[in-house]
Amino acid sequence: MEIVIVDSADAAGTVVADIFEHAVHSGSRTLGLATGSSPLSVYRELARRHREDGLSFAGVQAFLLDEYVGLPEGHPESYAQVIRTELVNHLDLDAARVFSPDCTAPDPFAAAAAYDRAIASNGPVDVQLLGIGGNGHIGFNEPTSSLNSRTRVKTLTEQTRTDNARFFESPDEVPRHVITQGLGTICEANHLVMIATGEHKAAAIAAAVEGPLAAVCPASVLQLHPHATVVIDDAAASQL
Ligand code: GLP
DSSP states (O other): OEEEEESSHHHHHHHHHHHHHHHHHTTOOEEEEOOSSTTHHHHHHHHHHHHHHOOOOTTOEEEESEEESSOOTTOTTSHHHHHHHHTGGGSSOOGGGEEOOOTTSSOHHHHHHHHHHHHHHHOOOSEEEEOOOTTSOBTTBOTTOOTTOOSEEEEOOHHHHHHHGGGSSSGGGSOSEEEEOOHHHHTTSSEEEEEEOSGGGHHHHHHHHHSOOOTTSGGGGGGGOSSEEEEEETTTTTTO
């Protein structure tokens, strides 16, 4: 595992944007995208490079990690909508080729399995961006998720619902269920790139990077991956 420690959140975004730019220039055509606040500095930097330097994402397809169950299509906090607003609308990435789990399907269990098959048949993902939850989750694989898990329906922990309540008008609006790529699914990407900044991520980063490989810290699965890069600022590195 490569650990890159920088002195600010913006610097972390620049390092990760460099990885994505290099991948696209080297012919990568399948990217894995993440939501949450951690990737936003990356997305701002990629949008700037597209606007000012002509960095192109033409011909690229992308798969999202996860999605809330129960939000209507187009809801501003659905991850499909968030990724459009934060990234896709600012690039020449074809919106029709940005895929996410279909959480409006009548059978979310079948939708999860279908999404897993779609990634397998159109992948592998060349570079997968990841954030990390305060409890060590990646995607929405909460603690005790099987390290081999596939895309499936999960119930959120109360901590994750509380952490994500800031995006909703009231905590009760945070959905209880999600569809998330499994840890096994995520690990099929060729290169995993995690970004985390701030003191509130320090314990989760220490557990992921130095703790035992364990389902109680889903992000520790990165220790098994042949090509994982963790980009953090000084504050997130403070317990290493
Ligand atoms: C959500 C997302 C994760 C993300 C995590 C951390 O739970 N499903 O993919 O990594 O939040 O979010 P933030 O970066 O806002 O702290």
